[in-house]
Amino acid sequence: MKGFRAILIKEFQHIFRDRKTLAMVFVIPVVMIILFGYAISNEIKNTKIAILNHAHDPLSYTLIEKVTSTNYFQNIKFLHGNHEIEEIFREGKVRLVLVIPDRFEQSFYKEKNATVQLVADASDLNNTVTLVNYMQTIVSDFQAEQNVLLPNMQPFQINVKMEYNPEMKSVYMFVPGNIAMVMVIVTALMASITLSREKESGSMRMLTITPIRPIFVILGKILPYMIISFFSAIVILLMAVFIFQMPINGGIALLLLICLIFMLTAASFGILVSTFAPSQQVAMIATMMGLFMPTMLLSGFIFPIENMPWILRVFSNIVPSTWFIIAIKDVMIKGAGFVGILKPFLILILLNIVLITITLQRISKK
Amino acid sequence: MRTVLALIKKEFLQIFRNPLLWRLIVFIPFLMLMIFPYAADLDIKNLNIVVIDHDRSTFSQDLIAKLDGHGLFTRFGNIQNKREADNALERDKIDMIIEIPQAYERDVQKGIQPTISVTMNAINGMKAGVGVSYITNVLADFMSEIHVVYNEPVELPGRISMISNYWFNEKMNFRNIFVPGILTILVTMIGSLLSTLNIVREKEMGTIEQLNITPMKKHQFIFGKMIPFWLIGMFEFGVGLLIMRFFFGIHVQGSVILLLALTGIFLLGMLGLGFLVSIFSRTQVQSMFIIVFVFITFILLSGLFTSIDSMPEWAKIINTINPVAYFMGILKLVILKGGTLQNLQTEIISLSIFAVFINTLILFFYKREID
Amino acid sequence: MNSIVVKNLTKKFGDFTAVNNISFEVKKGEVFGFLGANGAGKTTAMKILCGLLKPTFGEAYIAGYNAFTEGKKIRENIGYMSQRFSLYEDMKVWENIELFGTIYKVKKSILKERIKRVIQRLNMQSYADELVGSLPLGQKQKLAFATALIHEPKIVFLDEPTSGVDPIVRREFWELIYETAAKDVTVFTTTHYMDEAEYCNRICIMAEGSVQLIGNPEELKRRMRVNNMDELFCKFVKR
Numbered sequence: 001m002k003g004f005r006a007i008l009i010k011e012f013q014h015i016f017r018d019r020k021t022l023a024m025v026f027v028i029p030v031v032m033i034i035l036f037g038y039a040i041s042n043e044i045k046n047t048k049i050a051i052l053n054h055a056h057d058p059l060s061y062t063l064i065e066k067v068t069s070t071n072y073f074q075n076i077k078f079l080h081g082n083h084e085i086e087e088i089f090r091e092g093k094v095r096l097v098l099v100i101p102d103r104f105e106q107s108f109y110k111e112k113n114a115t116v117q118l119v120a121d122a123s124d125l126n127n128t129v130t131l132v133n134y135m136q137t138i139v140s141d142f143q144a145e146q147n148v149l150l151p152n153m154q155p156f157q158i159n160v161k162m163e164y165n166p167e168m169k170s171v172y173m174f175v176p177g178n179i180a181m182v183m184v185i186v187t188a189l190m191a192s193i194t195l196s197r198e199k200e201s202g203s204m205r206m207l208t209i210t211p212i213r214p215i216f217v218i219l220g221k222i223l224p225y226m227i228i229s230f231f232s233a234i235v236i237l238l239m240a241v242f243i244f245q246m247p248i249n250g251g252i253a254l255l256l257l258i259c260l261i262f263m264l265t266a267a268s269f270g271i272l273v274s275t276f277a278p279s280q281q282v283a284m285i286a287t288m289m290g291l292f293m294p295t296m297l298l299s300g301f302i303f304p305i306e307n308m309p310w311i312l313r314v315f316s317n318i319v320p321s322t323w324f325i326i327a328i329k330d331v332m333i334k335g336a337g338f339v340g341i342l343k344p345f346l347i348l349i350l351l352n353i354v355l356i357t358i359t360l361q362r363i364s365k366k
Numbered sequence: 367m368r369t370v371l372a373l374i375k376k377e378f379l380q381i382f383r384n385p386l387l388w389r390l391i392v393f394i395p396f397l398m399l400m401i402f403p404y405a406a407d408l409d410i411k412n413l414n415i416v417v418i419d420h421d422r423s424t425f426s427q428d429l430i431a432k433l434d435g436h437g438l439f440t441r442f443g444n445i446q447n448k449r450e451a452d453n454a455l456e457r458d459k460i461d462m463i464i465e466i467p468q469a470y471e472r473d474v475q476k477g478i479q480p481t482i483s484v485t486m487n488a489i490n491g492m493k494a495g496v497g498v499s500y501i502t503n504v505l506a507d508f509m510s511e512i513h514v515v516y517n518e519p520v521e522l523p524g525r526i527s528m529i530s531n532y533w534f535n536e537k538m539n540f541r542n543i544f545v546p547g548i549l550t551i552l553v554t555m556i557g558s559l560l561s562t563l564n565i566v567r568e569k570e571m572g573t574i575e576q577l578n579i580t581p582m583k584k585h586q587f588i589f590g591k592m593i594p595f596w597l598i599g600m601f602e603f604g605v606g607l608l609i610m611r612f613f614f615g616i617h618v619q620g621s622v623i624l625l626l627a628l629t630g631i632f633l634l635g636m637l638g639l640g641f642l643v644s645i646f647s648r649t650q651v652q653s654m655f656i657i658v659f660v661f662i663t664f665i666l667l668s669g670l671f672t673s674i675d676s677m678p679e680w681a682k683i684i685n686t687i688n689p690v691a692y693f694m695g696i697l698k699l700v701i702l703k704g705g706t707l708q709n710l711q712t713e714i715i716s717l718s719i720f721a722v723f724i725n726t727l728i729l730f731f732y733k734r735e736i737d
Numbered sequence: 738m739n740s741i742v743v744k745n746l747t748k749k750f751g752d753f754t755a756v757n758n759i760s761f762e763v764k765k766g767e768v769f770g771f772l773g774a775n776g777a778g779k780t781t782a783m784k785i786l787c788g789l790l791k792p793t794f795g796e797a798y799i800a801g802y803n804a805f806t807e808g809k810k811i812r813e814n815i816g817y818m819s820q821r822f823s824l825y826e827d828m829k830v831w832e833n834i835e836l837f838g839t840i841y842k843v844k845k846s847i848l849k850e851r852i853k854r855v856i857q858r859l860n861m862q863s864y865a866d867e868l869v870g871s872l873p874l875g876q877k878q879k880l881a882f883a884t885a886l887i888h889e890p891k892i893v894f895l896d897e898p899t900s901g902v903d904p905i906v907r908r909e910f911w912e913l914i915y916e917t918a919a920k921d922v923t924v925f926t927t928t929h930y931m932d933e934a935e936y937c938n939r940i941c942i943m944a945e946g947s948v949q950l951i952g953n954p955e956e957l958k959r960r961m962r963v964n965n966m967d968e969l970f971c972k973f974v975k976r
Contacts, residue, residue, distance in 0.1 A: 018648075018649065018651070018652060020647065020652045020655070020656070021649070021651055021652050021655050024652075024655035024656060024659055025655070027659065028655070028658070028659050028662070031659070031662075031663060032662060032666075035662075035663065035666050035667065035681075036666075038678055038681070039666070039667060039672075039677045039678060039680075039681035040666055040671060040672050040677075044676060045676060046675075047675055047676075048675065085533075086533075086703075089533060089534070089703060090699060090703050090704075090705050090706075090709040091709060092695060092698075092699065092709075095673070095675065108524045108526060109524060112524045112525060113524070113525050113527070114524070114525070114526045114527075115526070115527050115528070115529055116526060116527075116528050116529075117528070117529050117530075117531065118528055118529070118530040118531070119530075119531045119533055120530060120531065120532050120533065121533055121534060121703075122532035122533060122534055122535035122536070122538050123533075123534040123535055123542075123543060123698045123699075123702040123703055124543070124669065124673055124698070125408070125409070125535070125538055125540055125543055126408070126669075126671070126672050126673040126676075127492075127672075127673055127676065128532070128538065129409070129410065129496055129538075130492075130495060130496050130499060132530050133496065133499040133500065133503060134499065135528065135530075136503060136528055136530075137499065137502065137503065137506075139526055139528045140503070140506055140526075142526065143524070143525060143526040146524060146526075147524060156479055156480050156481070156482060156505065156509050157479055157480070157481040157482070158481075158482050158483075158484060158501070158502055158505060159481050159482065159483045159484065160483075160484045160485075160486065160498055161483065161484065161485045161486070162486055162488035162494055163455060163485055163486060163487055163488055164487060164488055164489050165488035165489050165491055165494070166488065167491075168488050168491030168492075168494050168495055169491055170491050170492070172488075172489050172490075172491065173489065173490055173491065173492075185658065189654075190651070193650070193651055193654075194651075197650075197651075277386070278384075278386060279384070279387075279567075280563070280567070280650045280651075281387060281560075281563050281564075281567065281650070282384075282386045282387055282390065284559075284563070284650075284654055285387075285390045285394065286390070289390075289394050289398070293398065293402070297402050297405045297406065298405050302408075302671060303405050303406050303407060303408060304407070304408070304410075304490070304493070306411075306412065307407035307408075307409065307411060308404060308405050308407070309404050312401070312404055312405050326458075329489060333489055334456055
């Protein structure tokens with residue numbers, strides 16, 4: 001036990017001496033949550049559009065007035081011909097072009113049917129569906145307004161209740177994923193790198209001939225990173241609550257327990273990688289590809305799992321982050337208790353057991 | 367020249383001597399390129415809904431049929447009361463509950479304004495927003511249809527319909543955007559992470575000392591380190607383009623040569639950044655953290671995941687020095703829109719300035735002395 | 738003719754004076770031993786002489802070039818073998834020699850000859866195609882020495898070249914050193930081993946950044962009335 005403590009202290013000293021890395025460990029999560037909270041929003045405001053008006057009649061101007069009076073759209077240019085649409089898209093200045101056909105007013109009043117055309121630059125698909133829907137709503141509204149003489153539409157009310165996230169903030173989606181990412185970076189990545197560095201420099205061999213059991217050697221090296229990543233998880237949670245007003249509806253103890261379990265999973269993954277990797281570089285790349293990228297892309301953090309082809313959906317089930325994110329969301333947002341998250345919890349434990357078993361086998365073989 | 371060639375040869379020897387490393391460099395990126403674009407689909411293709419029909423009338427049945435016919439909504443199970451529905455919502459089985467009020471049909475016929483309640487799981491704010499805007503459009507449509515049927519109009523009202531066209535990506539396939547996006551991430555990461563780690567590793571192992579003691583000039587060392595990784599980056603990009611063309615069927619609309627030339631400039635900047643980081647780090651871990659930090663910021667702000675339009679001013683300001691954002695713009699423009707040199711002036715100038723600036727910094731900061 | 742001239746050389750890192758006002762000269766073809774405990778300033782002094790560090794003040798001429806202003810000229814004319822083994826372990830024996838030979842601008846045809854000769858001299862014919870990482874430590878050190886000499890420098894600096902090497906290889910190593918010195922190449926070496934100090938033509942003992950003693954080992958022993966180098970060393974270092 002004494003040896004274990006010695007290793008622990010040595011590793012802590014090592015960490016605190018390397019100020020740059022330590023700073024990064026805390027700066028990365030803070031910057032990420034700020035980016036996700038403020039910059040990476042799907043809010044639609046002042047989307048730049050251009051208008052190609054072939055009609056030049058009073059009704060067309062009224063429609064343009066109506067479109068640009070909302071906060072959603074901002075007309076930055078009037079085009080003069082169809083050929084200019086491609087050009088303005090290539091310049092990348094606008095995302096939508098509204099084309100009002102010739103004889104717009106006449107078609108509307110005489111033929112009772114006018115058609116406007118909305119051209120979207122689909123090389124950027126973020127929010128495109130929403131933008132088109134907004135334009136559709138504005139056009140429908142406009143149609144209703146122009147038919148004031150007779151009630152065009154049966155009025156109705158739609159009473160929308162946004163459950164769990166009334167303001168539809170994007171941080172609600174991103175906080176759990178963010179914690180997962182930080183834990184993967186700090187725990188798994190650092191574990192695999194630290195251990196393979198010992199291998200690279202040959203000092204691992206020296207440690208294994210000491211009377212301390214190898215498992216304690218490894219634990220002593222990993223524990224500091226686990227503690228640090230736990231701290232940065234708490235920093236993220238505090239920021240989520242106090243800066244972005246995200247609620248913690250469930251028990252805080254339960255929340256921390258899940259973080260702890262996930263951290264263990266990340267640590268065992270890191271250790272497992274280090275048993276294969278001959279150098280820090282390889283350990284780094286392997287952890288990035290094996291756990292970091294799946295956390296970014298396959299865990300439901302950014303991209304919905306339901307849209308993936310079945311084989312990736314199956315694979316996402318063995319990505320620990322998937323279950324971690326579900327559990328965190330349930331506890332924080334829905335206020336789930338232990339029973340509520342039993343499934344993700346048990347799966348995380350199971351994944352843990354599998355990882356640890358394989359790792360122990362690899363270690364004892366040496 | 368001979369010196370630089372010898373250094374380049376040395377790097378390639380070392381990479382290929384490390385069987386795991388070169389396999390990782392060659393295979394992992396392509397595996398990623400072939401798998402991850404399938405995961406990246408932000409489109410809202412399906413919403414699971416429960417409709418609680420308190421009215422059970424012809425009208426309400428018609429409305430439900432209209433929802434079924436829309437294609438976006440899938441009705442889940444046979445839930446008929448709110449409590450069960452709430453439960454399903456909490457367990458993520460469904461995304462939305464629609465309640466049709468009692469006496470819906472009677473109210474509509476009498477001209478009384480009915481209220482339809484929609485409860486949406488809004489944890490995913492974007493999905494909730496899109497869902498609500500769809501349901502509003504469907505309801506509006508439906509109501510105006512039944513209005514025409516039941517209240518015989520004196521005069522036919524005028525209609526304005528809207529046709530939408532999606533240019534450069536007609537089927538609105540996220541893959542068309544994400545394949546170039548992943549390619550950018552790959553080229554950036556492989557190029558600069560590998561070069562940084564490589565240099566810092568030489569510091570850690572002490573081999574750099576033996577190089578520093580030689581009469582080799584500064585720029586020879588810099589070229590000797592940058593060219594191999596530049597070549598690797600270009601190789602990755604080239605093969606990535608082939609995968610894009612033959613695996614995903616995405617054709618480059620513009621000039622491939624232009625694309626390669628711009629990738630070359632971009633890589634120069636990113637490799638320079640990697641080199642610069644290596645100057646200021648003592649250990650591989652340090653350099654990795656700095657690189658990961660810079661890249662996460664660059665990539666998140668690059669407009670791949672969210673549109674730059676909807677970012678706040680400060681993010682747009684950061685983007686004026688974000689090479690990844692420029693490069694992402696270039697890829698979209700050349701690959702999807704067939705952009706030419708004229709459309710790319712801002713991007714080319716910005717990337718060139720970035721490359722020159724960073725590499726000047728290297729010349730300035732790189733010292734062979736160890737103090 | 739002196740190949741190294743050092744006058745009042747000082748190097749400070751902030752408040753800390755690593756090398757304090759040292760002066761000495763080394764003759765051409767001499768084997769010069771640089772002794773001192775860890776932290777005595779040996780490595781710092783050596784790095785200045787190699788043109789890796791700039792001195793704070795003082796004068797230093799290496800092979801006739803000024804250490805303040807002619808770093809590049811110095812690097813062209815010296816060889817250096819660092820304390821940590823710093824050839825590339827993942828490259829073959831001949832690849833390492835070739836790499837450094839090329840960097841030192843040895844002509845291609847000449848280099849080919851030299852690689853052959855070096856490998857023969859080191860009896861490494863059977864190792865030539867092996868990765869350096871797989872060699873025993875002693876062989877590695879000999880290889881590093883030979884590599885430091887590939888461009889036929891006027892002076893070669895060795896930083897604890899034989900630490901951790903078994904006695905037989907150490908003897909072989911010193912044979913190499915004498916062979917080199919016989920070709921009029923100055924050998925400047927630091928060492929921990931006192932028996933090795935006796936192999937040097939002259940030694941310099943450093944402590945706390947300053948030169949304590951300089952001279953021929955036999956002469957010094959006589960002058961200081963000690964029986965062996967260990968005693969001599971302890972006398973100066975333990976104070």
